[in-house]
Amino acid sequence: MPATRILGAAAALALSALVLTACAGAPEPVPEETGNGQTPTAAAPEPSATPEPAPASTEDPTCTTIIGESVVANFENLGWSSQASPLYIGSTEIEDGLQCMWADFEGPAGDHGQMFGWAPLADDQAADLQEELEAQGWVREEDAAGVYITESADTAIATDAEGYGMTYLFTSGQVKVADTKQGLLLIEWPKS
Secondary structure, eight states, X not given: XXXXXXXXXXXXXXXXXXXXXXXXXXXXXXXXXXXXXXSOBOOOOOOOSOOOOOOOOXXXXXXXXSBOHHHHHHHHHTTOEEEEEOOEETXXXXXXXXXXXXXXXXXXXXXXXXXXXXXXXXXXXXXXXHHHHHHTTOEEEEETTEXXXXXXXXXXXXXXXXXXXXXXXXXXXXXXXESSTGGGGGBOOSOO
16 A cells, blocks of 8 residues: 555544534543442532522621511602611610611601611510509400500600501511501511
8 A cells, every 4th residue: 555545544544533522512421439349429519599598587687677667768758768776665774675666756846756666575574574564554455466555645745547656566586566556467577
């Protein structure tokens, strides 16, 4: 066989090998060494694009988080802002409690505003505080939602459509407060 023919055949063979290699695709991944010669383990899959569900809020409550976002937006549209202070029930400051007053603090003084509050509260402390309020003339009502303690209508500064003034709602492990009983419906803490 002449030399040119051998070179031509070798070049054709090399070209064929190159084409076949290009068509073969990526090589199989090599299993990771597990130390067990019997059952090699494949590499871990790439993370998926599916997001994990967000955990429940672990933030501390604030004046803008204990009530609904739409309520906050409505107050801000009125030009109102909030002022936070410790939460007191009777003469007791509640640890980790928050009381928020929403009003127009920059505008002329007036009686327009709304108050909301929330605190974690042990059941035994809740019972003592309820007794203290009742001894001061506050009115107790119970229903499926919990224990409502409302200031006497004789001393209430403002009342809702049902005649309720400032009201505490005691439930297992927490207390909510608003300047009216209907105002309690606006409290959305703790977030789920």
